[in-house]
Amino acid sequence: MRLRSDIFISALTRRVFGLGGFAAIERRGADQAGAIFIRHRHRDGTEDLYAPAPQMMAGEDGERRFERRLTRVEAADVDATIAREARFDSDLWLVELDVDTLGDLFPVTDDT
Template identity: 30%
Template sequence: MTPRLTAKFWVDAYLARLRFQDIPAFVTAHGDDTSGAVIVKLNTLDGEAVAHTRMFDLMSGHRRWDILTKGAERDVDAAIARQKEFDPDLWVIEVEDRAGRHLLDEPGLDG
């Protein structure tokens, strides 16, 4: 069994990779340091946004990033707020990038 990283460790590493690429990002909800789930909201600064969440792929047995919701930023924010209502341990990271970069598809972050 592969050891799992703590949520805080993963978030800190993700934020560092974003900073290295000069992509602004910040934590808008600090979840449980050990096992909190993570949502990454990509704000393209044009009124649109995409919320990504990690899912478990039953076919492969691996975790992968999937789109939770996308559309108008206010609608994405409302969907994230609903998630936070039933998961108080949830982390939310907001990434701001007009080009739509979030790095979640890069090795080490892709699953």
């Protein structure tokens, strides 16, 4: 059974704060199963965007996995992508992370 979106977000933000970083919910989605997008801000002003990975890449236990959708782009590019996604799914979450490294904060599929 997959963890509710609001609980996943709560755990993620606590872990980021525990690492000395900053996390903020930019857009609140559906508590139960809203899609989660993660915006990772870098110190040089660029950003990465992580989106839900396709269902076929989900773990056997139903664990959420993410794929890197955008890499080292301007904030406006992330905003435009989220605006497009929101037209199709108004229940999505957007979480902003400002932490040096993501480490194992959330599972990311291979970039290959």
